[in-house]
Amino acid sequence: MTRELIAIIEGREMGRVIRDNRGKLSFTYNERWRNVPDAHPLSISMPLALTEHGNAKVDPYLWRLLPDNGNVLDQWGKRFHVSPRNAFGLVAHVGEDCAGAVQFVRPERRDAVLGQTAPVIEWLDDAAIAQRLRTLRADHSAWRIPRDTGQFSLAGAQPKTHFYWRMAAGEFPRDVFPQPTFSSPQPAIWTDPLRTSIFVWNWRDHSAFPP
Numbered sequence: 001m002t003r004e005l006i007a008i009i010e011g012r013e014m015g016r017v018i019r020d021n022r023g024k025l026s027f028t029y030n031e032r033w034r035n036v037p038d039a040h041p042l043s044i045s046m047p048l049a050l051t052e053h054g055n056a057k058v059d060p061y062l063w064r065l066l067p068d069n070g071n072v073l074d075q076w077g078k079r080f081h082v083s084p085r086n087a088f089g090l091v092a093h094v095g096e097d098c099a100g101a102v103q104f105v106r107p108e109r110r111d112a113v114l115g116q117t118a119p120v121i122e123w124l125d126d127a128a129i130a131q132r133l134r135t136l137r138a139d140h141s142a143w144r145i146p147r148d149t150g151q152f153s154l155a156g157a158q159p160k161t162h163f164y165w166r167m168a169a170g171e172f173p174r175d176v177f178p179q180p181t182f183s184s185p186q187p188a189i190w191t192d193p194l195r196t197s198i199f200v201w202n203w204r205d206h207s208a209f210p211p
Contacts, residue, residue, distance in 0.1 A: 001082070002092050005104040007042060008113055014042060017058060017104065019088050025058040042102065062087035065098045075139065136161055 007014040007027070015029040027046060033039055034048050043061050046053040066073065066087060077084030080093040095104030096113060105113045124132075 001089060002106050004107055005088070005092060005095055006107060006110055008103045008105055008110075009101050011114055012036075013110075013114075014102065017062075017088070024055040025062070025088055026052055026054055027058045027061075028052045059087055062091050062104075065095075065100075065104075066090055132161060 003019045005017040007016065012033060013030045014033050015027055017025060017027050019025050027042065029042075029048060029051050031051075034051070039048060041048050043057070045057050045061070070084075073084040073090065076082075076090055076094070077086075080090065082089030082093070084090070091098070091104050092106065095106075096109070098104060103113060
């Protein structure tokens with residue numbers, strides 16, 4: 001398992017989380033980040049005035065990035081072969097999908113996340129999309145499948161997934177890419193088991209952000 005995660009925000013390297021041989025964590029700010037005019041701390045508990053912060057600050061921070069759902073954490077632990085009580089081990093697998101602006105990326109994924117390699121899109125047909133939604137309904141921790149990479153917020157306890165939609169074809173981004181379509185299958189206890197809430201954001205026509 002990796003012993004290092006790179007914190008990336010807005011296409012820039014913010015710093016690195018290191019796990020030592022005792023399992024203790026530290027976070028070290030990138031000096032270039034500390035000196036840019038718009039620099040801000042990873043957390044108010046880890047001010048920029050100090051280059052390095054220790055386990056007492058870093059471990060609780062990583063836990064706050066993970067879902068507040070013990071069943072999801074247990075399932076992720078089994079899937080990724082790590083302890084569900086190991087925040088670093090879990091974030092090493094889902095850190096590109098953290099809630100908020102910061103991504104925690106394995107070193108070998110750095111160039112892809114920084115946009116230095118072309119994003120990969122897996123094209124899905126209707127059957128593949130339906131299978132992903134059926135899997136998610138049966139296993140609420142299956143927000144992504146093991147081979148997926150990319151950025152997707154983990155905020156909220158309800159099951160959810162996302163797709164990139166172009167015309168009539170669903171695409172599933174494996175890397176960093178705008179993802180304007182979200183799907184959240186409702187729990188089986190709802191009276192209509194087929195009910196699905198879908199929020200669609202038309203990136204080109206309805207977004208207030210420039211392309």
